[in-house]
Amino acid sequence: MTSKHPDRDVGTPGGRTTPRAPEDTQPQDTIRDIARASADDLLRPDEADRFAETFSRQFVNRMMSGEAGFGLATIEMIERHHAGPIPPAETLAGYEDVVPGAAKRVFDMAERDQEAFIESQRAQQISDNRFRLTSYIGGFIALVLILATGSILAFHGHEASSLAAFGMGAVSIIGVFVNAWKQKK
Known part of the structure; x- marks a missing residue:
């Protein structure tokens, strides 16, 4: 099927023509082609032209x-990502415009959040240190008991026991100290 218009392709559903856009086409030619394609189903060919x-x-x-009010519009999409308790300056200014004092409240909230995080880290460190100390003390007590038991057994003639x-x-104590050393690293 050939088209009446050499700058158009034919064969779209419903027999509509679609504009072809060669690289050297002027804006007016492109607009004309789009208008012609839009009018094809509504007007006779000479009226559409x-x-x-x-x-x-x-x-x-x-x-x-x-x-006024006529021209080309440009649409620009900006995507922003943010992480953290304090929003970007533009957003913070927007909050301040809507609710006076909001910026100070956001900063106060962020400071409280940071203090809570630091306190949580400190409490976790203290807990870890207590656990290690308790483990070392328990290991030392177990070592003393094992040495005492072995010595008593040897003194009473039970060398194999x-x-x-x-x-x-010895194997148990070495295992405890190796695990504690690995956890430290």
């Missing part, structure tokens, strides 16, 4: 004249 020609000429003239107590105790 006249409509497209008139529309594109008037559109470009109005746009170039700077007529004494060696078993010393061996199990």
